[in-house]
Amino acid sequence: MKGGFGLSRSARLALLRRLAQRRDGAEGAAEEDAADPRGFAGLPGQRDLALIRAAGEALGLENPFFRPHEGVAGARTRIGGRDYLNFASYNYLGLNGDPRVAAAAKAAIDRHGVSASASRLVSGERPVHAALEAALAANYGTEACLAFVSGHATNVTVIGHLLGPRDLIVHDAAIHNSCLEGARLSGARRVAFPHNDWAAAERALAAERRGARRALLLIEGHYSMDGDVPDLARFAAVARRHEAWLMVDEAHALGVLGATGRGVFEQCGVDPSEVDIWMGTLSKTLSACGGYIAGRRALVDYLRHSAPGFVYSVGLAPPLAAAALESLAILRAEPERVRRLQANATLFRDLARARGLDVGRSAGMGIVPVIVGSSVGAARLSAALFARGINVQPILFPAVPEASARLRFFLSAEHTEAEIREAVQATAAALAESGPAELPE
Numbered sequence: 001m002k003g004g005f006g007l008s009r010s011a012r013l014a015l016l017r018r019l020a021q022r023r024d025g026a027e028g029a030a031e032e033d034a035a036d037p038r039g040f041a042g043l044p045g046q047r048d049l050a051l052i053r054a055a056g057e058a059l060g061l062e063n064p065f066f067r068p069h070e071g072v073a074g075a076r077t078r079i080g081g082r083d084y085l086n087f088a089s090y091n092y093l094g095l096n097g098d099p100r101v102a103a104a105a106k107a108a109i110d111r112h113g114v115s116a117s118a119s120r121l122v123s124g125e126r127p128v129h130a131a132l133e134a135a136l137a138a139n140y141g142t143e144a145c146l147a148f149v150s151g152h153a154t155n156v157t158v159i160g161h162l163l164g165p166r167d168l169i170v171h172d173a174a175i176h177n178s179c180l181e182g183a184r185l186s187g188a189r190r191v192a193f194p195h196n197d198w199a200a201a202e203r204a205l206a207a208e209r210r211g212a213r214r215a216l217l218l219i220e221g222h223y224s225m226d227g228d229v230p231d232l233a234r235f236a237a238v239a240r241r242h243e244a245w246l247m248v249d250e251a252h253a254l255g256v257l258g259a260t261g262r263g264v265f266e267q268c269g270v271d272p273s274e275v276d277i278w279m280g281t282l283s284k285t286l287s288a289c290g291g292y293i294a295g296r297r298a299l300v301d302y303l304r305h306s307a308p309g310f311v312y313s314v315g316l317a318p319p320l321a322a323a324a325l326e327s328l329a330i331l332r333a334e335p336e337r338v339r340r341l342q343a344n345a346t347l348f349r350d351l352a353r354a355r356g357l358d359v360g361r362s363a364g365m366g367i368v369p370v371i372v373g374s375s376v377g378a379a380r381l382s383a384a385l386f387a388r389g390i391n392v393q394p395i396l397f398p399a400v401p402e403a404s405a406r407l408r409f410f411l412s413a414e415h416t417e418a419e420i421r422e423a424v425q426a427t428a429a430a431l432a433e434s435g436p437a438e439l440p441e
């Protein structure tokens with residue numbers, strides 16, 4: 001199965017030749033650019049980008065990124081005037097587009113306008129901020145919560161602010177970029193442990209903890225590339241034994257894991273107070289945009305008064321806070337949405353596995369990868385499915401190692417069984433039909 005969409009030997013050689021020509025061109029441009037102190041072409045990563053584009057062009061593949069959706073991107077979507085079955089959006093519970101969520105956002109605009117217009121610290125907040133934070137704190141049973149304008153910025157500013165050069169951050173090797181950026185900003189010593197390996201995390205802390213003032217053990221509740229889940233009880237025990245803070249990024253866990261969608265603690269049957277720092281985003285299940293930190297009052301008060309990404313940034317836009325709050329209320333009132341999402345993801349995973357597709361370690365809760373084994377193969381499979389009316393994104397090197405390049409299916413509570421069967425059948429068929437590819441002239 002792996003490499004089924006790979007290139008024939010002659011096509012591979014032709015592609016390499018074309019890429020070499022492009023690389024020589026790009027290097028020439030980069031050299032020229034290096035002589036220009038105000039140029040941009042020599043920036044890190046520019047050459048890789050040019051090569052990826054060249055590979056796509058040489059293979060006759062349309063760029064699968066930045067496609068404009070013409071309506072709500074839910075279980076179905078409309079792109080370029082055509083309807084697609086959609087597996088590329090994080091609309092896990094189908095709440096983006098829900099009329100109640102839209103009405104809450106519109107009412108907040110009518111009352112407060114679109115923008116919070118300044119930092120909450122200096123210019124004051126809106127009642128909806130406190131209401132959202134109280135609802136999120138209630139989800140985790142924590143004393144307090146603080147909402148930020150972006151999920152990514154939440155991790156960068158909070159990790160970057162809480163830790164410093166005398167500290168230690170031990171993190172899962174598959175942790176999200178936003179956590180890595182925060183860790184880099186902090187200047188703390190960083191140690192990555194193999195994915196989900198709590199024993200390796202323990203060894204890292206045993207070796208490094210003594211030399212550090214504070215330590216942070218950093219994991220996700222539900223990993224977005226693989227759709228798998230950590231053993232939270234084990235990680236909590238490791239953090240406790242080594243006097244480290246435990247921080248869990250719940251971006252893909254809230255509304256997805258646990259019988260009622262409360263997240264990884266509910267899934268694993270762990271008391272949420274075992275985790276010191278709960279982080280999440282408003283952009284996925286909660287169908288808005290923003291991030292949050294939930295935890296003890298001392299932590300939240302400290303961040304509220306000193307985290308640069310909160311103090312020196314505008315407050316969360318009122319319609320986004322209202323949309324997230326309404327989404328959370330619907331999540332509480334309609335837990336059957338969570339059950340539908342989980343049943344859909346399990347069905348997708350099991351059907352795909354039965355067809356011989358490599359779904360990796362997916363727990364079947366909301367995210368199912370189909371590992372293809374090469375970036376070219378993943379891009380071609382994505383294009384073949386798009387032609388059949390199915391929108392699913394390829395994840396290519398360097399986002400994942402080349403050998404685990406994949407398609408990543410985000411399931412929604414709104415997908416029907418027939419749609420899931422259609423998508424799995426189409427994926428298996430497209431892979432089976434693909435012989436070694438030839439390059440278009």
Ligand SMILES: Cc1ncc(COP(=O)(O)O)c(C=O)c1O
Nearest residue numbers: 150151152176178224251281283
């Ligand atoms: C694990 C994880 N953390 C943080 C973020 C950033 O959240 P946002 O996209 O809401 O800024 C993402 C986004 O995909 C994520 O997957």
